[in-house]
Amino acid sequence: MRKLFAALTCIALVLVMAVPAAFAGKPADTTPPVTTASPLGGTYSGSVAVTLTRNEAGTTYYTTNGTTPTTASPIYSAPLNFTATTTLKYFSKDTAGNTETVKTQVYTITVATTTHATLTWSGYSMCSSCHSSQAQAMYQSVHYQWKGSAAEMTTGPATQGKMDAVDGSSALNAYCINIQGNWGPCGACHAGTGAKPVATSNPTTAQLASIDCLMCHADATNAPYSRVRNATTGLFEPAAGLDMNLVVQKAGKPTRKNCLGCHAKAGGGDAVKRGDIALASGTTSDVLYDTHMAMGNGGNIQCQGCHTYTSHRVAGRGTDLRPEDSTVEMSCATSLCHSTKTSLTTSHTTYDTSHHVGRVACQACHLPKYAKNANDTANTEATETNRNWQVAEWNATLSRYEPMPTKANDLLPKYAFWNGTSWGNNAFNAAVLDTATSAYKISRPNGAINDPVGTKLFPFKYKTANQALANGKIVPISTATFFATGNYDQAVKDGLVYIGLPSTTPYTTVTTDELQLLNHQIPPATGNVLACADCHGTTTRVNLPALGYALKAAETTVCVQCHALRSNKGWSSIHSGHVGSRMIDCSMCHNFSRATERNLKIGVM
């Protein structure tokens, strides 16, 4: 006991001596943080977006009503948008507890004295001179940066996108593969005046003026806007002969034509990439093509009718897209549309149909096929299903070679569970073979039958490409080399160098594939929605057993849990009796459960 006491005393002494020594190396933090407002107070026309930046970790508190902020005041988390004169007071507190002196900025907002009706075009900077906060917001958006939060990606860094980068953030796809070395033609669809976007939280006036607001906001019907590159600078300018005064006077909210000007032509041509949108989506009156967007008897719904937006951040992300512009989730059932279609028991005409809404996305049943042709357009709206880089075709307009595409119409979707997150292979990533498709994965929706509520079965476009693989990585081939020469081998070799491998590295050509979410081209439900037998009792359209709906064991094992083996009267009768009438949970027969979400019973009945 005495020895134990002596030992404890020694330890205590060592600790007493050691602690001050340990702290002596790192003096206590007594410096308060410094918070900077950008822009500083001043006079602004229309509105201003203010960013508060702290020089160290901590929390920033603020008020906008002239009162002195305290730690009970709102915590700063995102740029503040002032549309009226505002006194902003703020301070920060660091993690050591040091508190900054309260700072004050006064933002005087003047009401714009000019209305659009009397505007005179003076160049791209005129938009942001009045709509400064909108320009600030747009500048940070995915539409402008082509990069953004990858919070819904389970692979890659926190920020990902289309822009070329060597940090694993640059997306690959099965179309042009990667943007590297090809900014020019790709940039023709960028909502800027031609220069690559610069990532900065505090863009200059000149940088804001490099946003081309008219790409989205010009009145595509009454005052169409088109632009052409300045042959010397490479930057865009309004096409000659346009009445640009009229164009800016008529500018307003985007219409489908504005959005489709780029989105329909993704991948290198009309309908090429998405499969469910085409230029026809902006002009057609064919409700069978798309009842939501069709004019005439259709809904004539503009894109933002579903893709809601806040501060130039637009809701909705294709499963193959890496960044998300908005965290707002899209839904067919809103207060304005299909509001009754969420009930698991009464949303549809029968219980058997209604309960599907819990785990089957609306479009899975309401989109029987995609890449349809609209009946009032001359062109085909076929979509690309494969791109073969080993075969070069000459594009006379661009005086270059392009890979050979395969296109098709009226395709059956592929079906997969999607929980809202995605898997993606980016440039410099290790390639992953999907044994189910025997192809290397470019992108996939994440999800499985046992994933939490919210995970549903969705329809997808399936797209393949022939791409090079070396050292376990998909090679982002040099499109510049390929376009100029049509020489696939040389293009691969240049791509190898880009990813840091010797050009002599052996490579093979493999099939890559990706799934892309389908949401558009929904026809009227009557006469077009899938019937039960389209999916059940057949694997032609969708292989439900492969998706996890198979019995968990042979009937001789499963059925006899509750009763003697009886003749199988088919899935419809069995489900009607077991689930519809007796409310028996799926897990009694399958490897998944819906007990909680559908109030089903587990156990031998």
Add this chain to the structure above:
Amino acid sequence: MHHFVTRLLSYLLLASLCIAVSGPARAAGPDGYSVEIADVGKSADFAATLKGKGYTAVVPTKNMWVTDPQNNCAVWIGKNVPLEMLRAVLPEAMRFNPYLKFFYIVGDRGEKPPQAVDSTIHVGGSIEAALVKKLNIIDQQEMLSALGKATTLEDLHRYLHEKNKPKPEEKPAS
């Protein structure tokens, strides 16, 4: 006998006419040269004009890069297209599209196009491609003057090669 002689003379006359046709008409043959015209502006009228002069002219189906005369302002010239054909076609092309400002011999940057491209004039190439190739603007009057001055096809190729030499990079403001 009289009929036979008449017929024979007719055939001979027809044959001699076929042999004596001008260069352009020969160029219009199945193995000859052709003009592709981007479907912008008055492309159909331009094609008709060229056909009237005996050339093969086609207006291919539009693609996403065929938009308007201002964006489709390049002329891609096949390396084997004869000087006389260029002298006939390019002035007409400029008349139908006053925005034409890039004139380029396909292959001058090391491209290896399909053989048919070497015998084709493509009017209405995309400005996007011209910028990617870093071509330089050639004033239409200057181009017409060069066409007139060139004594051989090689002269004209040399002129276009010099005119299209890339200028030092000008970095656009970002």
